[in-house]
Structures are given as structure tokens and as C-alpha cells.
Amino acid sequence: MLKDKNAKPAIDLLQSRFSGVLDFVTIYNDVEDQLAQFLVAEGVLIRDEMTKYADLAKSYSSCIQVFPKNAFDKSYKVADDLYVNGIKNIQVPQESVYDTELCRVLVNWIVKAGGIEVDGQWHIVENCDNRRNKHLYSNIVITADHQRIVLELLATATQNDLDEHFKSVLKYAELLSADEIWIVHFMCEDGYTARKLHWPLNDKINVIHFFHNRRMLNVLMNARYADSNCTIKFIVDQVVPLQS
Known part of the structure; x- marks a missing residue:
């Protein structure tokens, strides 16, 4: 990615603002901030504030900004019961x-900052009396010194799919003794944000819906989550700026 000609502005920023500096550098300019996020995603820089990991909704949004667009050419599923670009049974990126x-x-952002682990497909064994044990897999688990966060991801899911994951993520959190739960739903369905969004009844489950077109060129974020004071907060139709 850094060899790409489009990465030149980021490399210029690296040389002008970060080269030879041993401490963290504060970025105030929005353009420079996006370039710095690109460098962090590539593992060149480390984010200072990510070690605090206070605003996860903002953190997930920042992650989306640096997703490579060609990643969505690699793996698809068919959206059987949903309309995408006015058509049913169309291919959309899979989970x-x-x-x-x-x-x-x-x-790249938080493990290299130290003290935090990120694990994908965490294998969980649920002991069942008089039956074979169940083997479960949680998508992403973030573990710090005194905190464990469970992330469950969905791709262009139906309401029934969401309800099933609302139940399963509570089970994962219980088995992993997690402190925080997030459902992150990526959606390409037509008009998804124009109707009432689907939220769990349990306020312990934080949810983000990312709506985007099939090429990941436009992204809107809607979220419902509990902040550090356990106050329920909402993010409504927030545009996520993307790297070009």
C-alpha cells in the first residue's frame, strides 16, 4: 500500500511531521489526520489515544476510513431476501x-501500542451436562489489563439474523467474562437508514450499523451504545469520511 502512488501525501506527512520525533505528535488538521490514520492502519505509526480505548464507536468509524476498497472484490455472499441496488439475490461482501x-x-492500531490483545475467531467451549460440548467462535475479542470486549460482526443481515446474534453475543460475553459487548453490522440493503433501525432490547449490547454501497465509496454510521457513565447515546446518520 505504501508503494502506491496515492500514498505519496501520507509519506510526505510522515517525513515532515514524524521523522526523527520520538514522542507522540498531535494532529489538528483534518486532512493530515486522515493521512495519519492511513499510516497507523499500515503499521507505520501508533495511535496514542487508542491505548485508552475510551470511545469505541469513534474507533470503529476510524477503522472503516482506512479499509482498502479492493478488499470488497475478494469474497461475496448472495443477499437472498434483501434489495440491493433495486435487485434481490445480488452479491454483497460477506462477513x-x-x-x-x-x-x-x-x-496495527492498538496491539502495537502495547498492553492490549486482539484475537480473531476466539474458540469457546460451552460445557453441556449429559450432552456433547458446544464449540462456539466469537469474531473479535479485545483484551486489556482489566477489560475484555466482545465484537460480533454481521454482513447485510436480516432482522432475524440480528436477533439471533443479539442472543449469541450475550452467551459469548458470559462465557468469556466480557465487560463490554458490541454488534457491528455492515449493510448494503437499499433504504436501510430511511426506516426504523433494529436495536436489541438489552441495553448492555452496543450496536453500530454501517450502511455503505457495494464498492464502499459512501458510508453512514448509526449507533446506540452506553458510554463510560452507562448513559445511552445515539449516533444518527453520521457520514464516515473515507481515504481516497
Whole structure:
């Protein structure tokens, strides 16, 4: 990615603002901030504030900004019951694409900052009396010294799919003794943000819906989550700026 000609502005920023500096550098300019996020996603820079990991909704949004567009050419599923671009049974990116890219960016951002682990496809064994044990897999688990966060991802899911994951993520959180739960839903369905969004009844489950077109050129974020004071907050139709 850094060899791409489009990466030149980021390399110029690296040389002018970060070269030879041993401490963290504060960025105030929006353009420079996007370039710095690109460098962090590539593992060249480390984010200072990510070690605090206070605003996860903002963190996920920042991750989306640096997703490579060609990643969405690699793996598809068919959206059977949903309309995308006015058509049913059309191909849309499947969960593994989002899982891989989100995990990659989180590793580059927070693991290299130290003291935090990011694990994909965490294997969970549920002991069942008089029956065979159940083997479960949580998409992404973030572990710090005194905190564990479970992330469950969905791709262009139906309401029934969401309801099933609302139940399963609570089970994963219980088995992993997690402190925080997130459902991250990536959606290409037509008009998804124009109607009432689907949220869980349990306020312990934080949810983000990312609506985007099939080429990941336009992204809107809607979220419902509990902040550090356990106050429920909403993000409504926030445009996510993307790297060109």
C-alpha cells in the first residue's frame, strides 16, 4: 500500500511531521489526520489515544476510513431476501471480509501500542451436562489489563439474523467474562437508514450499523451504545469520511 502512488501525501506527512520525533505528535488538521490514520492502519505509526480505548464507536468509524476498497472484490455472499441496488439475490461482501479488515486495523492500531490483545475467531467451549460440548467462535475479542470486549460482526443481515446474534453475543460475553459487548453490522440493503433501525432490547449490547454501497465509496454510521457513565447515546446518520 505504501508503494502506491496515492500514498505519496501520507509519506510526505510522515517525513515532515514524524521523522526523527520520538514522542507522540498531535494532529489538528483534518486532512493530515486522515493521512495519519492511513499510516497507523499500515503499521507505520501508533495511535496514542487508542491505548485508552475510551470511545469505541469513534474507533470503529476510524477503522472503516482506512479499509482498502479492493478488499470488497475478494469474497461475496448472495443477499437472498434483501434489495440491493433495486435487485434481490445480488452479491454483497460477506462477513469474513469485514472481519479480516477490522481485525487487521485494530491489531496495527492498538496491539502495537502495547498492553492490549486482539484475537480473531476466539474458540469457546460451552460445557453441556449429559450432552456433547458446544464449540462456539466469537469474531473479535479485545483484551486489556482489566477489560475484555466482545465484537460480533454481521454482513447485510436480516432482522432475524440480528436477533439471533443479539442472543449469541450475550452467551459469548458470559462465557468469556466480557465487560463490554458490541454488534457491528455492515449493510448494503437499499433504504436501510430511511426506516426504523433494529436495536436489541438489552441495553448492555452496543450496536453500530454501517450502511455503505457495494464498492464502499459512501458510508453512514448509526449507533446506540452506553458510554463510560452507562448513559445511552445515539449516533444518527453520521457520514464516515473515507481515504481516497
